Amino acid sequence: MDFNFSPEEQAFREEIRGFLDANLPDPVPDEDPAFLQAWNRKLREKRWVGFSWPREWGGGGGDLIRQFILKEEMSARRAPALGLDFMGLTWVGPAVIKHGTKEQKAEHLEAILDGRSHWCTGYSEPDVGSDLASLQCRAVRDGDEYVIHGQKIWTTSAHFASHIFLLVRTDPTVSKYKGITCLLVPMSTPGITVTPIENLSGKASFNQVFFDGARTPVANRLGAEGEGWKVVMGALANERSGISESTEMQQHLDDIRALAKRAVRNGRPALQDDRVRRRLSEMEIRVEAMRLTGLRHLTDQINGKPSGSETAINKLQRGILEFEMSELSLELLGSEALHQGEIQHDALGWHGTVIGGGSPNIQRNIIAERILGLPKD
Amino acid sequence: MNFGFTEEQGFLREAVRKFVDERCPMAEVRRLMKTRDAHSPELWRALAEQGTLGLLIPDEYGGAGLSWVDFVVVLEETGRTLLPSPLVSTALATMALLEAGSPAQRSRWLPRFADGRAVGTLALLEASDRQGAAGIALAAVRDGEVDVLRGEKRFVADAGAADVFVVAYRVGTALRLALVPKEAPGLRVELVPTLDETRRSGTLVLDGVRVGPEDRLVAADPEATLELLLDCGCVAVTAEGLGAAEGALAVTVRYANDRVQFGSPIGRYQGVKHRLADAWVDTESIKSLLYYAAWTIDERRAELPRYASLAKAYLADAFTRIGVDCVQLHGAVGYTIEYDIQLYLKRSKWLRPMFGDGDYHRDRLAALTLG
Missing domain, CATH: 1.20.140.10 (Butyryl-CoA Dehydrogenase, subunit A, domain 3)
Structure with missing residues (x-):
């Protein structure tokens, strides 16, 4: 056990800080598309987008510890996310690196890093949510093409995505896990229709996606036919491990502390209220536990232990934190919580990380069955 | 950056697990919890022979000079089967000596902690049940170079098994720490029945206990x-x-x-x-x-x-x-x-x-x- 970083790692940390000092405006115009594009170009020059991806495909070829340092420093300064295509960077790209052909790598990886693509993910269907392996969206081989019929739902970002990471059933005659295939499909393909779904905060973040005889070349298949479940298990692990990172929760904790500092409850500063103070401490405990659990898993990864169900720990912790922080922030607003506003809306915005990537109860099933060895449900 | 245990720490964990499974299965835990001190001198000596008791104690005093990460590995395993023992109490007395003991105090107690001849514990809490320095109100009366203690220390873990107590008190407003052996005149232990019978607690009654300069710890702060x-x-x-x-x-x-x-x-x-x-x-x-x-x-x-x-x-x-x-x-x-x-x-x-x-x-x- 040694939590000291090597002199080279420290120097890398200093390099990042120097870069941020020289380049990051204050305040960060993180809603300005032109700034975000320019920022991404600067990060690309440093090869910091796709930091651990192979250099031959435009990545940084960096190690996991430096990647951790990079994310930590960026987050501490509230720099925009590393890269513009979130799903592309977090799970589509890694899946293409692992399972893709040379042509697929050439087509997709640099585009993801440059932010020229924008991926969405086609998993859930109207009757298929937590029981993902029962999916019905059908793809039938016709010469060099697959013909796709069916429907996806809760497809985040589909209304502006360039590509969909799509799970389809190619063989309905074998067991449910074996008949699934993964396709990389441009959203511009004829026969794809997107209908946004208004979510409870009044915004369109997810969609229904209809496939009505959409045709895509067999060359767009990721991995072998019938191997889609293996591909998606890796992709889901990457999605959960992204959700499991503590950096965003540290930012939320800083925000809610700042809110508590200016809030007044019953005529007294909220920070004089023992219950508020203890709840903030409870959040600090869980955020720090998440950070250190992340470091334990990082060590496992470096030592070649495959990351498995452990990401469920931080995903569940994050769920608890998201709820607690949402409720405390509304309570700190007092009667202002009756009105619309940014904090009020954010307090309803936890679905992406709490339900996305598998709901809390699914995480508990995974832990109980795969780790504790209890009988399958 | 490496957040993992060493191979040696893995062996240590296995050795302690094997030891507690063999030497102190639940039947033995249940037998010990009905004894006066929930403490078995035989088991304690066996732990000493394993090197467990001297784990935090430097070589020169007969220990292994290992780290708290190693000690945590041991405690996780002894906790797993609820092993009754004054392991934690003695380790904390050890820390008091390592931090603030004089060479003479260390030479007297640390070898005896390491080979299992002595048990130590902290005696800090008082009737106020307040943690930390704020809870230390016991006031010594000065008699020349000697601090005379009259009062009580409560919730003292392993009070019955302990051979020496690390006692906190005040001289005026100044906080002092001292080592008080169990045979010190005026010292009495009253055992109190515990809810968790695998653990023991007692009240230390100090009735004119005399603490000389040689008994006081030499903490700068x-x-x-x-x-x-x-x-x-x-x-x-x-x-x-x-x-x-x-x-x-x-x-x-x-x-x-x-x-x-x-x-x-x-x-x-x-x-x-x-x-x-x-x-x-x-x-x-x-x-x-x-x-x-x-x-x-x-x-x-x-x-x-x-x-x-x-x-x-x-x-x-x-x-x-x-x-x-x-x-x-x-x-x-x-x-x-x-x-x-x-x-x-x-x-x-x-x-x-x-x-x-x-x-x-x-x-x-x-x-x-x-x-």
Whole structure:
């Protein structure tokens, strides 16, 4: 056990800080598309987008510890996310690196890093949510093409995505896990229709996606036919491990502390209220536990232990934190919580990380069955 | 950066696990908890022969000079089976000597701690039950160079087994720490029955006990030494509690796999498996906080107070939940004296107030981060 970083790692940390000092405006115009594009170009020059991806495909070829340092420093300064295509960077790209052909790598990886693509993910269907392996969206081989019929739902970002990471059933005659295939499909393909779904905060973040005889070349298949479940298990692990990172929760904790500092409850500063103070401490405990659990898993990864169900720990912790922080922030607003506003809306915005990537109860099933060895449900 | 255990620490864990399984199975735990001090001198000597007792003690005093991370590995394993022993108490007395003992005091006590001839413990809390320096009100009367103590120290762990007590008191407003051997004239131990019978507590009655200069610890900053001892106490009981929580979880997972209702093991039902999964998430999260806290004791002490509180606060509440859940999941048999799970529940009640409960540490964290 040694939590000291090597002199080279420290120097890398200093390099990042120097870069941020020289380049990051204050305040960060993180809603300005032109700034975000320019920022991404600067990060690309440093090869910091796709930091651990192979250099031959435009990545940084960096190690996991430096990647951790990079994310930590960026987050501490509230720099925009590393890269513009979130799903592309977090799970589509890694899946293409692992399972893709040379042509697929050439087509997709640099585009993801440059932010020229924008991926969405086609998993859930109207009757298929937590029981993902029962999916019905059908793809039938016709010469060099697959013909796709069916429907996806809760497809985040589909209304502006360039590509969909799509799970389809190619063989309905074998067991449910074996008949699934993964396709990389441009959203511009004829026969794809997107209908946004208004979510409870009044915004369109997810969609229904209809496939009505959409045709895509067999060359767009990721991995072998019938191997889609293996591909998606890796992709889901990457999605959960992204959700499991503590950096965003540290930012939320800083925000809610700042809110508590200016809030007044019953005529007294909220920070004089023992219950508020203890709840903030409870959040600090869980955020720090998440950070250190992340470091334990990082060590496992470096030592070649495959990351498995452990990401469920931080995903569940994050769920608890998201709820607690949402409720405390509304309570700190007092009667202002009756009105619309940014904090009020954010307090309803936890679905992406709490339900996305598998709901809390699914995480508990995974832990109980795969780790504790209890009988399958 | 490496957040893993060494191969040697893996061997240490295996050796301690094998030792407690062989030498102190639950039948032996149950026998010891009915003895006066819940302490077996034979078991203690066997632990000494294993090198466990001298783990934190430097070579020159007959120990192994290992780290708190190593000690946490040991405590997790002794906690797993609720081993009754004054291991934590003696380690904290060891820390007092290492931090503030004179060469003569160290030479007198450390070799005897290492080979199992002596047991030490802290005697800090008073009737106010306040943690830390704020709770030390016992006022010495000066008689030349001698401090004369009249009063009580309460909730003294392993009071009956201890050969020497680390006592905190005041001379005027100044805090002092001293070593008081059990045979000191005027010292009396009153044992108090404990809820967790695998543990012992007592009141130390000081009736004119004379503390000479040779008995006083030589701390440059007694408040800081006291705080260090309490933070080490947090780490130690969190390690024991983590082991015990994992023990309770293992016992209950076994039960959930064996017990059949409605034609199926109850562990198949989500109402059961989700509680056990939550318990596992808690124990894994506590590990992360605890191991880091233990590492700071030897390597980055400025961070110790915060991490001691983070770890102890999490443990205190989580083990309370786990203890209750595990008894409940056993149904009625969980409530019998025959089943072991109730012993884990009682251990959770012992560990919660030790060195401060969840709210105490949340308040301490809030003071550190919010002012």
